[in-house]
Amino acid sequence: MDTKTIGIIGAxxxxxxxxxxxxxxxxxxxISNSRGPESLTELVATLGDGAKxxxxxxxxxxxxxxxxxxxxxxxxxxxxxxxxxxxxxIDATNFIVFPEFIPADLGEQTSSEVVAGYVPGARVVKAFxxxxxxxxxxxxxxxxxQRVIFMSGDDAAAKEDVKQLIKAMGFAPIDLGGLVxxxxxxxxxxxxxxxNLIRLSK
Numbered sequence: 001m002d003t004k005t006i007g008i009i010g011a012x013x014x015x016x017x018x019x020x021x022x023x024x025x026x027x028x029x030x031i032s033n034s035r036g037p038e039s040l041t042e043l044v045a046t047l048g049d050g051a052k053x054x055x056x057x058x059x060x061x062x063x064x065x066x067x068x069x070x071x072x073x074x075x076x077x078x079x080x081x082x083x084x085x086x087x088x089x090i091d092a093t094n095f096i097v098f099p100e101f102i103p104a105d106l107g108e109q110t111s112s113e114v115v116a117g118y119v120p121g122a123r124v125v126k127a128f129x130x131x132x133x134x135x136x137x138x139x140x141x142x143x144x145x146q147r148v149i150f151m152s153g154d155d156a157a158a159k160e161d162v163k164q165l166i167k168a169m170g171f172a173p174i175d176l177g178g179l180v181x182x183x184x185x186x187x188x189x190x191x192x193x194x195x196n197l198i199r200l201s202k
Contacts, residue, residue: 003028004062004063004064004161005027005028005029005030005062005064006022006028006029006030006066006165007029007031007054007059007062007064007066008029008031008032008066008068009033009056009060009065009066009068009069009078010032010033010066010070010077011032011033011040012068013133013134014068014092014133014136015031015066015068015092016133016137017133017136017137018066018068018128019031019047020046020047020137021140021169021170021171022169023048023050023051024048024169025165025169026168027050027168028051029047030051030052030053030054030058030062031044031047031052031053031054032053032054032056032058032059033056034056034073034076034077036055037053037055039053040053056077056078057081060082060084060087061087062087063088064087064088064090064161064162064165065087065089065090065122066090066128067089067090067091067092067093067115067119068093068128070096070098071093071096071104072097072098074093074115074118075118078118078119083120083121084119084120084121084122086121086123087123088122088124088162089119089124089125090126090127090128090162091112091124091125091127091129092127092128093111093115094111094187095188103188103189110183110184110187111126111183111187112124113180113183116179123153123154123158124154124179125151125152125155125158125162126150126151126152126153126182126183126187127150127151127152127166129186129193130149130186130192130193131147131149131194131196135147139170140169143198143200144198144200144201145172145198145199145200145201146170146199146201147171147197147198148171148172148173148197148199149171149172149173149174150174150182150185151163151166151174151176152175152177152178152179152182152183152185152186153179154178159175163175174199
């Protein structure tokens, strides 16, 4: 198995759920938040020897980076980072403004197109945003099958890497196409968020 280091920017419920699965699958993990590595000591201890806390800049240098920040913190959280140089960014964000729980105004763009503007040079794949965090954290093997993770993106090689990561975590990937078409299906207000679907084993 190609165990590329996985960086995680955002250590909320989604980031923690994702970290648990990738660490269990044997991937080295660097998890970060806005408060600094010291605030993640207890969390990292639960993830095993392959996980460590880092700064956002350190997590962003990983070959594959999960972005799990609240929408209103994106600009600040991704500021002053160097060019992404073709690294893969998995966009797990939802364009929700809290505490009002209303969608942000994106104009005609999908949320992942907006995210791509914050990570110049990255190959963006939308995934891990449609399941509730508690469900995402639970066992992906259930009811004789695997929980589904939807994904979309414009770079075929990046999607293949993310697909293999999803499989290694124990989930079933379903590719919805490009960021514009697939992203609209996955994003907040689309038909797929909150649906906990199972792909049954043959």
